[in-house]
Amino acid sequence: MVSVWAFVAIASPGIVRALALNDICTASCAQDALPAEGFYPGITIDRSSVQASLTYNATFVSEWYPTSTIEYCNVTFAYSHNGITNDVVHVTYWIPAPENFQNRYVSTGGGGLAINSGTQYIPTGIIVGAVSGITDGGFGSFDTPWDDAFLLANDTINWQSTYMFGYQAHHELATLGKQFTRNIFNVSSSSKLYSYYQGCSEGGREGWSQIQRFAGQFDGAVTGAPAFRFSQQQVNHLTSSVIEQTLGYYPPNCELEKIANLTIAACDVLDGRTDGVVSRSDLCKLTFDVNTTLGEPYSCGPSEGSPSYGIPPAPAQNGTVTAEGVAVASTILAGLHDSEGRLVYVSYQPGATFADGATAYDNETDTWGLNIISYGGEFVAKYLQLQNASNLASLDNYTYDTLKELMILGMNRYYDSVQTTYPDLGDFQSAGSKVLHLHGEQDNSIPTGASVHYYESVRSVLYGHLSYNESTAALDEFYRLFLVPGGGHCSSNDFQPNGGWPQTTLQAMIDWVEKDAAPDTLDNTGEIDTICKWPLRPFWAEDGVLQCVYDQASIDTWMYDFDAYKLPLY
Numbered sequence: 001m002v003s004v005w006a007f008v009a010i011a012s013p014g015i016v017r018a019l020a021l022n023d024i025c026t027a028s029c030a031q032d033a034l035p036a037e038g039f040y041p042g043i044t045i046d047r048s049s050v051q052a053s054l055t056y057n058a059t060f061v062s063e064w065y066p067t068s069t070i071e072y073c074n075v076t077f078a079y080s081h082n083g084i085t086n087d088v089v090h091v092t093y094w095i096p097a098p099e100n101f102q103n104r105y106v107s108t109g110g111g112g113l114a115i116n117s118g119t120q121y122i123p124t125g126i127i128v129g130a131v132s133g134i135t136d137g138g139f140g141s142f143d144t145p146w147d148d149a150f151l152l153a154n155d156t157i158n159w160q161s162t163y164m165f166g167y168q169a170h171h172e173l174a175t176l177g178k179q180f181t182r183n184i185f186n187v188s189s190s191s192k193l194y195s196y197y198q199g200c201s202e203g204g205r206e207g208w209s210q211i212q213r214f215a216g217q218f219d220g221a222v223t224g225a226p227a228f229r230f231s232q233q234q235v236n237h238l239t240s241s242v243i244e245q246t247l248g249y250y251p252p253n254c255e256l257e258k259i260a261n262l263t264i265a266a267c268d269v270l271d272g273r274t275d276g277v278v279s280r281s282d283l284c285k286l287t288f289d290v291n292t293t294l295g296e297p298y299s300c301g302p303s304e305g306s307p308s309y310g311i312p313p314a315p316a317q318n319g320t321v322t323a324e325g326v327a328v329a330s331t332i333l334a335g336l337h338d339s340e341g342r343l344v345y346v347s348y349q350p351g352a353t354f355a356d357g358a359t360a361y362d363n364e365t366d367t368w369g370l371n372i373i374s375y376g377g378e379f380v381a382k383y384l385q386l387q388n389a390s391n392l393a394s395l396d397n398y399t400y401d402t403l404k405e406l407m408i409l410g411m412n413r414y415y416d417s418v419q420t421t422y423p424d425l426g427d428f429q430s431a432g433s434k435v436l437h438l439h440g441e442q443d444n445s446i447p448t449g450a451s452v453h454y455y456e457s458v459r460s461v462l463y464g465h466l467s468y469n470e471s472t473a474a475l476d477e478f479y480r481l482f483l484v485p486g487g488g489h490c491s492s493n494d495f496q497p498n499g500g501w502p503q504t505t506l507q508a509m510i511d512w513v514e515k516d517a518a519p520d521t522l523d524n525t526g527e528i529d530t531i532c533k534w535p536l537r538p539f540w541a542e543d544g545v546l547q548c549v550y551d552q553a554s555i556d557t558w559m560y561d562f563d564a565y566k567l568p569l570y
Ligand SMILES: *[C@@H]1O[C@H](CO)[C@@H](O)[C@H](O)[C@H]1NC(C)=O
Pocket: 056, 057
């Protein structure tokens, strides 16, 4: 049927009036374009659920795409998996105007424990002339996060939700979305429809879940700061608190912020350019001594706290950096080690703020105490202990070894669903697919080193027999990693605003896939306009010109031997 439509369109170009978006933005048009029954075995689309609505002139502002005013048709429909009762999955596809359609499809991902980001990322597809999709994973609604659906009862995992979140929902979103795109725009099965992915944080992990399993599904994927190595990532959010508890010191938040600020001030210049940006956190790691912050005065105004981190309000604070504060900061920066001194997981780069180390002010006693970051606490309470709770009540008796054991428990339980570290990308490469992986060098929520370590796992699994330079050159053919100077978690960093954030990465990916223009650098916003490709590192020479340099000592600081595990931690 599709090819007949294409034939008609080609055979009578003079007769066919150019279609406008409102010609095709109807529920019945969308219904006609649904993938045929049986197209996706095991899935039944509810053909009566289709809704379509047109939006003109909506302006979207994001660090992930250029500010744009767009028109789009919002099509939503539901499907279910055969044999599962009460199973309803919703997908939304935004459709560009026919004159803007560029033969492309784009899936976009979520963040935190949400499988989609509402309207935050989906415009990126319309901007590049693509049909663009999001899914609700079957968790209830587009606004329902996975953790609301994860337990069927205390002690009973909803495994369907787990595999949907892990990878299945995105596979379905893309498979259905690509066919829907072909049908609505009459792209015959013999013509190429380019397909892409863009997501960051949990959305970055979702992208990798597809790359690792469905080799040719996307021609190009842009994955930012992926929340992969999921069990380590989530439990690691508790590391800073357990360090504070173990060392017996809960620093006022202002003290840790001051240590971060002093680190930025000291390390800024190491990259050759004094711009308030730590572009070389590796040189900072090699040369900066946190002890130098001892005794420095700090002062902060009152804070409102942060509900998403569970942090209560606090009054104005001042004081001087203490030896205990320095010890907490250095222990955090060293990464989690077990009781035998073996490395369990990596920390944030020096210069990143100590978000996980946030403490809670008690206005009754005028003291600072434990604050349990809910990302970590919920993972342990709900996903490991299987209790319907959104956080742990305490960290009593938690040691570094407890954290290691929890990481291993979660890794084993969720290895094939959310862990997402399968390192053999041979099939992805053979399919001709490409990935651009980026990560803020000063991310305070997902360690930058977590991304470098995965790159390193892929490199050694695929090309361990080659020299380092030969193997990174081989990876360059399909997998390129970029660390954003001073970048925060999936965005520019308030503490280093001149660092900016790359805004046109999806376009760079399109140029790579469709024009074979592989990016050696990424364009960036802000004062730093170019981002170097790993393992090259930015350095500004005396003439002020950016060079992307090879620096073995710096590269070595990004190599981790997670010797607390008996098997390789990919
Ligand atoms: C959208 O913006 C264009 C250009 O400014 C304008 O001509 C058009 O009338 C607007 N459409 C609607 C529906 O507002």
